Structure formats: structure tokens, C-alpha cells
Amino acid sequence: MEAPPDNDVLWARALHFQHHDGTPALSGVSLGVREGEILAVSGPRGSGKTTLLRCLSGMIRPQEGEVWFNSVPVHTMGPLSRERLRRDRFGWIDPAPVLVPELNAWENTALPLMLRGTGRRRAKTAALEWLERLDVGDRARRRPHELRQSERQRVCIARALAVGPSVLFADEPTAPLHRADRAQVLRTLTTAARSHGITVVLATHDARTAALADRAVALLDGRRVKTVHLPPVAETTTAAGTAGPSGTEGRAACSLSV
Numbered sequence: 001m002e003a004p005p006d007n008d009v010l011w012a013r014a015l016h017f018q019h020h021d022g023t024p025a026l027s028g029v030s031l032g033v034r035e036g037e038i039l040a041v042s043g044p045r046g047s048g049k050t051t052l053l054r055c056l057s058g059m060i061r062p063q064e065g066e067v068w069f070n071s072v073p074v075h076t077m078g079p080l081s082r083e084r085l086r087r088d089r090f091g092w093i094d095p096a097p098v099l100v101p102e103l104n105a106w107e108n109t110a111l112p113l114m115l116r117g118t119g120r121r122r123a124k125t126a127a128l129e130w131l132e133r134l135d136v137g138d139r140a141r142r143r144p145h146e147l148r149q150s151e152r153q154r155v156c157i158a159r160a161l162a163v164g165p166s167v168l169f170a171d172e173p174t175a176p177l178h179r180a181d182r183a184q185v186l187r188t189l190t191t192a193a194r195s196h197g198i199t200v201v202l203a204t205h206d207a208r209t210a211a212l213a214d215r216a217v218a219l220l221d222g223r224r225v226k227t228v229h230l231p232p233v234a235e236t237t238t239a240a241g242t243a244g245p246s247g248t249e250g251r252a253a254c255s256l257s258v
């Protein structure tokens with residue numbers, strides 16, 4: 001078994017994944033993610049982005065291929081070890097907000113921290129700070145059904161960041177947000193990740209979102225296709241209301257040409 005390069009926090013080789021009904025989702029995808037990097041996984045709907053993030057995070061096991069996290073083989077781990085790895089080292093943001101309906105916003109945000117052993121008081125303080133950063137601090141005592149969909153998603157993003165994961169997997173994290181909110185929430189996410197040294201793997205079908213990443217890899221029909229490095233995005237607001245973040249270089253968008 002070939003060992004992964006030292007400077008890659010995540011490394012995958014020749015991943016193949018086929019769903020139970022025979023639908024092929026990944027056909028030989030390899031990639032490396034460097035420590036602290038924000039990597040966009042781009043591609044149209046159905047291209048395999050979610051499946052790739054699930055394989056990389058140990059949520060599912062590829063039928064073929066290898067996944068390594070910090071030089072530890074994830075693909076050979078049993079379900080319990082992979083569960084523990086996800087709980088202790090990874091964060092996950094779904095395209096639609098999933099919250100515990102009986103808990104309010106800060107309790108939902110604090111939950112993963114408490115599951116990791118942080119005391120209730122410290123977990124609450126951290127949760128409130130992150131909710132504030134995501135502009136939902138004033139909704140901290142509201143239950144999910146009292147929040148707007150976009151506020152629920154902000155709570156989910158706060159919850160994922162609050163634990164300070166080594167790697168954050170974000171699957172179309174701004175999908176439920178209003179277009180005008182997307183750029184601001186994405187900037188908060190990427191700025192927080194950069195300042196806390198969190199590696200991010202960001203699935204998106206939106207080239208503007210991919211452009212906020214340090215680098216992008218593109219998928220099409222479960223295969224990697226050409227990646228194009230673009231010069232840094234100018235710090236101007238586009239017609240779509242997307243403003244470029246400041247202080248980052250080498251951002252990339254991707255081409256979907258094979």
C-alpha cells in the first residue's frame with residue numbers, strides 16, 4: 001500500500017463507488033488536500049460531489065480505492081472507528097439544515113462540543129460566539145421551527161465550525177440561502193476556516209463559489225476532469241452580489257471540459 005504524501009491532510013487514490021442499485025457515482029477519483037487548504041469540488045448535479053465528500057469523510061466506504069487522513073488509512077477502518085473520526089476530527093455541513101427540533105439554536109450549536117466532552121458552560125460560550133459571527137446571535141434561544149431556513153443553515157454552519165474540526169466538509173453549504181446572503185456567509189466560513197487553520201472541502205456546482213477556494217477540482221460523471229487555475233478574483237461586487245474576499249491568493253475556479 002503506497003503511503004500518501006506528508007503534506008496532504010487528506011489523500012484519496014482511485015476511488016470507485018457504486019450505489020446499491022448499480023448507479024456508478026465515482027469512477028477512479030484521486031486527489032490530495034493540503035493542510036489548511038480550501039478545496040472546491042465542483043461539477044454539475046449528479047457528477048459525484050456528495051459521494052466523494054462522503055467517501056473522504058469516512059461516511060461511506062468506497063468499493064475500491066484508498067482514503068487517508070493524516071497518514072491514517074480510513075478505507076480500512078470499521079464503522080465505529082470511522083464514526084469516532086468524524087465526531088472528533090471532522091465537521092459536516094449539508095445542503096439543507098438539519099437541526100434537533102427540541103433544542104434551541106445555541107443548544108444545537110453546542111451539541112457536538114458537548115459530545116466531545118466540553119462542559120456545558122464553555123460549550124454555550126463557544127456556541128454563542130459562533131452564532132454571533134454567523135449573524136444569528138439574536139436567534140440563539142429560538143427553536144428551529146421559529147427560524148427562517150437561511151437562519152437554520154447559519155446555525156448549522158456555526159455548529160460545524162464551533163468544534164474546530166481538522167477538516168470541514170461542506171456540501172453546497174449556501175444552497176438554502178438567499179442569493180444576497182450567500183457571498184457573506186461563504187466569506188464568514190472561509191475567513192473562519194483560514195484563521196482557525198481548518199481545511200475545507202467544499203462541494204459546489206457554482207463557479208463563483210468555487211472561485212472562493214484556494215484550488216478547485218472538477219468532477220463530471222464520477223471522474224475528475226480538467227482543473228484550471230485562475231488569477232486571484234478582483235475584490236469587486238459582481239452583478240450577482242458576490243464580493244471577492246480580501247487577503248487570499250491563488251484562488252481557482254474550475255473548467256468542466258474533459
Ligand SMILES: Nc1ncnc2c1ncn2[C@@H]1O[C@H](COP(=O)(O)OP(=O)(O)OP(=O)(O)O)[C@@H](O)[C@H]1O
Nearest residue numbers: 019021023024025044045046047048049050051052
Ligand atoms: N442513494 C442513491 N442511490 C442511487 N443512486 C444515487 C444515490 N445517491 C446519488 N446517486 C447517484 O449517484 C450519482 C452521483 O450523485 P452525487 O449526489 O454524488 O452527485 P452530486 O454531484 O453531489 O449531485 P448533486 O449536486 O445533485 O447533489 C448520480 O448519478 C446520482 O443520481
